[in-house]
């Protein structure tokens with residue numbers, strides 16, 4: 001562990017190391033040598049990828065962020081007062097805009113003690129920590145730079161107060177069903193008896209609305225998608241011709257998830273220098289870079305049950321676009 005920053009209010013621990021470059025290397029080695037090429041979505045989020053994601057959140061087509069924000073504004077006081085929560089642990093915290101809504105509710109109820117953002121992107125954790133200690137009097141921030149699939153045991157023990165562990169934005173949908181249940185189970189294990197999981201999930205709806213959200217007119221999502229190729233070029237000394245890959249997004253009705261892929265416009269022979277690996281793409285060949293599952297209430301209840309959790313509150317918007325749910329162990 002490397003401590004990145006320490007002041008009276010801020011502690012930031014980094015659990016990412018050279019081994020994590022190997023994690024990218026191993027994911028690339030696995031994913032690009034399969035008959036159907038695929039990469040996990042966490043590698044989108046270097047500093048540029050995080051910025052592009054923030055731009056996506058502002059796009060007119062991308063309804064999840066503004067919808068979840070509105071739901072959260074309406075329900076945060078109830079969630080906080082129900083739990084008597086003084087601490088927010090946010091997994092995949094990003095820019096922490098939604099955290100502010102929960103921190104405001106905690107400040108208003110007089111319980112606010114600490115915010116624990118955990119993200120693979122060092123920049124977003126550092127920026128959020130600096131901004132939030134300025135905005136909230138007496139707030140402590142303990143940031144964790146890490147991978148929530150591997151470093152949940154590095155979340156600091158709670159200060160003596162119930163806590164909310166939040167996974168927002170629909171990020172749970174970026175994992176395939178079995179991995180998703182495994183992640184929920186791992187999260188359940190860090191919940192104390194009075195803690196709550198707060199989960200944001202995008203809901204099943206008209207596929208045209210979903211597809212537009214993942215293929216915006218301005219092309220920001222396309223750039224976000226191609227960013228994974230820039231990351232591999234930089235980190236693993238590869239030579240992907242990024243302009244030769246088209247962004248594809250389509251809703252898979254059978255699995256009820258949207259997929260993002262990159263399609264080679266022409267035959268490409270790519271060298272991944274660090275791995276001494278040559279990867280051939282035929283013209284039209286696709287690389288899957290993300291799934292984003294869309295949910296129903298019953299699917300979430302089943303996933304919770306499989307993870308040893310029980311649904312407590314279920315909140316949606318008037319158009320049933322997005323849902324926030326709270327769950328407790330047991």
Ligand code: SAH
Nearest residue numbers: 042045092093094119120121147148168169
């Ligand atoms: N929670 C924010 C951001 C969602 S974007 C919101 O609701 O808007 C997804 C965030 O999760 C990004 O900041 C990304 O860096 C982070 N992330 C993705 N995979 C991760 C992983 N395996 N471990 C930790 N953080 C991850």
Ligand code: AVI
Nearest residue numbers: 056169170171174214221292
């Ligand atoms: C972070 N995650 C929930 C986003 C999503 O909607 O699946 C990532 C994203 N991909 C394309 N646009 C946004």
